[in-house]
Amino acid sequence: MVVGAADAVAKISIALDSNENAFGPSPKARAAALAATEHLERYLENPARILVPALASCYxxxxxxxxxxxxSDDLLARIARAYLQPGTALLRSQNSYLKVxxxxxxxxxxxxxxPDRDFCTDVDAMLSCLTAETRIVYLANPDNPSGAMLPGTELRRLxxxxxxxxxxxxxxxYxxxxxxxxYEDGEALVRAHDNVVVTRSFSKIHGLAGxxxxxxxxxPHVIDTINRIGLTFPLATPSLHAALAALEDREHRDYVRSETALLRDEATQKxxxxxxxxxxxxxxFILMEMGGRESLAREMDTALRAEGISLRRFASPAFDRCLRMTLGRHAETRTATDAIIRLYQDMREARA
Ligand SMILES: Cc1ncc(COP(=O)(O)O)c(C=O)c1O
Known part of the structure; x- marks a missing residue:
């Protein structure tokens, strides 16, 4: 999230709560977006004609x-609008992406x-919940907030x-x-079958959430349906140009990917x-679970905010003991991790 009025009150200086890409977009994407503001008086006619070939060639x-x-939120919503109506159902794993x-x-x-197993999708449980009303089976892979990944063999079995x-x-x-x-991203399944779609985002690895x-x-028949219920002007001009430049900057993408993996392993281990x-x-991001008394995650969240660090807590009771931390830049991730460990030890000792 953009640090706004509410955060300014709490003086949040390390915001690790929204799974954004703290490394930011490629500098080339930033420059391309800025240059495109020269043409803001114009409608962007059919950006798909430009972005779709770029995506096809990149991937x-x-x-x-x-x-x-x-x-991808818009696309998920459009898929739901096209395939769900009263009397139909969407099936998901119980602690999967909470917005769904x-x-x-x-x-x-x-x-x-x-039902899931330790926040991981249970394929047998999913299949046993299918009914004649089911029209969509939704799977976030990796999932949010757990970060769990369903391996390719299980994806294909589902x-x-x-x-x-x-x-x-x-x-x-993600x-x-x-x-x-x-891991398998599902693209091979799409190619081989008529009833699979994969949604992807520029918000995460490309750092273009805004x-x-x-x-x-x-x-093609699903793509055609999704296109028919889209907006006339589905993208802003600076967004299109930022996306095109981001796709070309493989070096930046690889950097974000490898640094994030490193921080993920380091924070997990610590x-x-x-x-x-x-x-x-x-x-x-990583999902952590606090042992000890039930209120510990809430207390930790409050204590971290007092130090200017925001993580994410969830309203769902399944996540009562949990906090999710987005992996930020090196220094902020390390500062947050060290603060969590210090506060955790203090809180546990205070009760001992
Ligand atoms: C699992 C998952 N799907 C979709 C989205 C939406 O992403 P986008 O910014 O592409 O709309 C998010 C955003 O955090 C997410 O966590």
């Missing part, structure tokens, strides 16, 4: 299987939650268990951060070493 994909949108039930409710459809009238929506907002070789650019890879459980994470 080796087919142009007729790509649609663009105002962040709203996509169902917004279309008067049901949101069904399958898809194999779905009837062909059910659309598997794989949310790959895809580029995964370093585990067992520009609002996302894309979806799917079968916190685990201090007795704070960190769930194995594959995105640009």
């Amino acid at each position: 080796g994909l087919e142009e007729d299987r790509i649609a663009i949108g105002f962040g 039930p709203n996509y169902a409710y917004g279309n008067d459809a049901d949101a069904v939650a399958a 898809h194999a268990g779905l009837p062909c009238n059910v659309l598997l929506v794989i949310d790959g907002a 895809s580029e951060y995964v370093t585990d070789p067992a 520009a609002r650019v996302g894309w979806v890879y799917g079968p 916190l685990n070493g201090a007795g704070i459980h960190v769930y194995p994470g594959h995105g640009n």
Whole structure:
């Protein structure tokens, strides 16, 4: 989030609460966005004609299987609008991306939650929750807030268990951060089947959350439907140019990816070493669980805010003992990690 009035009151100087990319966009993307402000008096006619071929060439994909949108949020919402209506249901793993039930409710459809295992998607549980009403099965991979990753073999098993009238929506907002070789982004499934889409985002690895650019890879009939219910002018001119420049700057993307992986391992190790459980994470954030008394995560959140550090707590009771920390720049991630460990020790000693 942009540090605004509310944060200024709390004097938040290290904001690690919204899974943004603290390294920022490529300097080339920034420059391209700025240059594009010369043309703000113009509508941007059909940005897909420019961005879709760039995406297809960058990722080796087919142009007729790509649609663009105002962040992946816009695309997820459009997919829900196209495929859900009263009497239908969206199925997800119970502690998956917490915003997703709203996509169902917004279309008067049901949101069904399958039990998980330690915040990891349980494929058998998901398949056992399928009903005749299920139209969408949603999977964030990696997931948010847990950071959990479903390996390729399990992803394919999930898809194999779905009837062909059910659309598997794989949310790959954090895809580029995964370093585990067992991961599959789902693009091969899209190519081979008629009922799979993958959504992707420029907000995370490309550091363009404020520009609002996302894309979806799917079968042509789904892409056509998504395009039909899109806005007439779906992207702002500076956003388009920032996205194009970001795609070309592979060096910046690789830098963000490798530094984030390094910080993820380092913070995980330090916190685990201090007795704070960190769930194995594959995105640009980690989910930690505080042992001890139930209120510890809340107390920790308050104490960190008093030191100008904001992490994310969640209203869902399943996350009562948890805090999510976005991996920021090196110094801020290390400062936050050290503060968590120090406060954790103080809080536990105060009770001993
Ligand atoms: C799992 C997941 N999907 C989608 C989004 C939305 O991203 P975008 O900025 O592309 O709309 C987020 C944002 O944090 C997310 O965590």
